[in-house]
Amino acid sequence: MMNLLLISNSTNAGEGYLDYCKRDVADFLKGCGVSRALFFPFAAVTFSCDEYERKVQAKLLPLGVEIESIHRAHDARQAVREAQAIMVGGGNTFHLLKSMQDLKLMELMRDKVQRGTPYVGWSAGSNLACPTICTTNDMPIVAPESLSALNLIPFQVNPHYLDAHPEGHAGETREQRLLEYIAANPHRYAVGLREACALRLSGDVLTLHGNRPMRVFKAGRPPQELHPTDDLQFLLR
Amino acid sequence: MMNLLLISNSTNAGEGYLDYCKRDVADFLKGCGVSRALFFPFAAVTFSCDEYERKVQAKLLPLGVEIESIHRAHDARQAVREAQAIMVGGGNTFHLLKSMQDLKLMELMRDKVQRGTPYVGWSAGSNLACPTICTTNDMPIVAPESLSALNLIPFQVNPHYLDAHPEGHAGETREQRLLEYIAANPHRYAVGLREACALRLSGDVLTLHGNRPMRVFKAGRPPQELHPTDDLQFLLR
Numbered sequence: 001m002m003n004l005l006l007i008s009n010s011t012n013a014g015e016g017y018l019d020y021c022k023r024d025v026a027d028f029l030k031g032c033g034v035s036r037a038l039f040f041p042f043a044a045v046t047f048s049c050d051e052y053e054r055k056v057q058a059k060l061l062p063l064g065v066e067i068e069s070i071h072r073a074h075d076a077r078q079a080v081r082e083a084q085a086i087m088v089g090g091g092n093t094f095h096l097l098k099s100m101q102d103l104k105l106m107e108l109m110r111d112k113v114q115r116g117t118p119y120v121g122w123s124a125g126s127n128l129a130c131p132t133i134c135t136t137n138d139m140p141i142v143a144p145e146s147l148s149a150l151n152l153i154p155f156q157v158n159p160h161y162l163d164a165h166p167e168g169h170a171g172e173t174r175e176q177r178l179l180e181y182i183a184a185n186p187h188r189y190a191v192g193l194r195e196a197c198a199l200r201l202s203g204d205v206l207t208l209h210g211n212r213p214m215r216v217f218k219a220g221r222p223p224q225e226l227h228p229t230d231d232l233q234f235l236l237r
Numbered sequence: 238m239m240n241l242l243l244i245s246n247s248t249n250a251g252e253g254y255l256d257y258c259k260r261d262v263a264d265f266l267k268g269c270g271v272s273r274a275l276f277f278p279f280a281a282v283t284f285s286c287d288e289y290e291r292k293v294q295a296k297l298l299p300l301g302v303e304i305e306s307i308h309r310a311h312d313a314r315q316a317v318r319e320a321q322a323i324m325v326g327g328g329n330t331f332h333l334l335k336s337m338q339d340l341k342l343m344e345l346m347r348d349k350v351q352r353g354t355p356y357v358g359w360s361a362g363s364n365l366a367c368p369t370i371c372t373t374n375d376m377p378i379v380a381p382e383s384l385s386a387l388n389l390i391p392f393q394v395n396p397h398y399l400d401a402h403p404e405g406h407a408g409e410t411r412e413q414r415l416l417e418y419i420a421a422n423p424h425r426y427a428v429g430l431r432e433a434c435a436l437r438l439s440g441d442v443l444t445l446h447g448n449r450p451m452r453v454f455k456a457g458r459p460p461q462e463l464h465p466t467d468d469l470q471f472l473l474r
Contacts, residue, residue: 045420046413134380139371139372139374140370141421143383147380172375180329180376183283184378
């Protein structure tokens with residue numbers, strides 16, 4: 001039975017890193033009966049994996065969650081095999097996916113999580129759980145060998161989903177981008193997950209957490225707003 | 238001698254399509270002695286190539302520029318060989334690049350432009366002229382076989398470069414994204430080209446056009462603002 005917590009964003013505007021969601025992360029892991037997670041820092045680009053590990057550890061340790069970052073493992077594949085839980089931090093999704101592919105960890109991690117090891121990700125870490133990273137907001141600063149991701153859920157998540165549009169700027173809105181995604185990929189659902197929200201998969205039950213609805217896109221239908229009380233099971237079919 | 242016009246954006250906020258730059262496009266082509274361009278509409282995703290051709294033709298015909306879209310050519314490679322000028326419209330850069338690769342037009346177009354056929358692009362069309370599409374703002378809605386582009390210039394352009402940041406949102410700024418790009422690609426310059434601006438390459442002379450400076454990023458140095466009067470030749474070395 002799979003256990004996933006896919007968080008839109010690490011940090012709400014004006015708050016400290018992970019502050020709004022660190023308790024959700026700790027509760028999720030405790031609910032799964034674990035207190036230790038293997039951390040994947042590879043979405044970091046302009047700061048080191050050491051720094052990333054320290055930053056996350058500092059927020060979670062007071063809540064009883066210990067992390068160990070995979071960049072310090074002597075044998076990364078063995079570390080995945082032995083992990084109590086998987087935790088994938090945000091940053092640049094292309095950099096994260098390329099690093100995972102280069103280390104040949106993708107299939108191993110998918111198997112591990114599908115066999116029940118809890119997975120928590122935020123931002124790029126939530127993108128990684130999707131069939132592909134095609135709904136990331138990130139700049140393709142490096143080229144992964146493919147855009148295929150862990151495929152732990154059968155739909156695409158767009159983290160940091162944003163309704164606003166900078167004034168006086170003519171670039172695409174987030175909605176326009178996702179409408180393009182479904183036009184090019186008519187078989188797939190894409191979910192705009194607003195900031196301060198998360199998706200939780202427990203076995204075959206999918207739920208939305210947070211105070212805002214999510215926006216669901218599918219080719220041939222108008223976008224749909226779904227609330228935490230709505231039935232989301234159609235996304236898993 | 239190469240002749241390139243790389244425009245940041247088709248449309249300024251609140252204006253009609255191509256209105257601010259259509260005269261620059263026409264003047265560029267006339268200055269190169271041509272009045273007819275082969276149009277590449279493949280960045281279009283949510284509207285048809287026919288529509289795209291009509292929209293661009295309607296703006297340029299009154300200025301004496303006739304276009305023919307390559308999607309109607311019986312032999313696309315032959316059409317490229319015979320083109321008086323190349324014109325690549327904006328839209329989704331990944332969709333554009335994948336279509337060009339699928340049609341096996343990349344090398345042919347590069348050779349053609351390097352041998353002197355004028356090239357004008359806007360937005361995704363400007364990204365396509367770079368070594369890679371790694372500094373696009375677009376969502377990777379489809380997967381090109383690689384991110385390598387035409388490599389007509391030795392630096393990366395980020396079109397629609399934006400200083401503002403939506404309020405109450407914690408996603409990356411454009412500057413943060415380009416700082417990540419140069420961290421992952423320390424050998425490359427990246428140029429943030431603000432809206433209503435364009436780069437012009439005439440042989441080995443590079444100039445900036447528009448009323449705003451461009452922002453130049455290189456690993457190990459602070460970002461630099463360069464104005465239309467500044468010497469940009471270092472970007473070509």
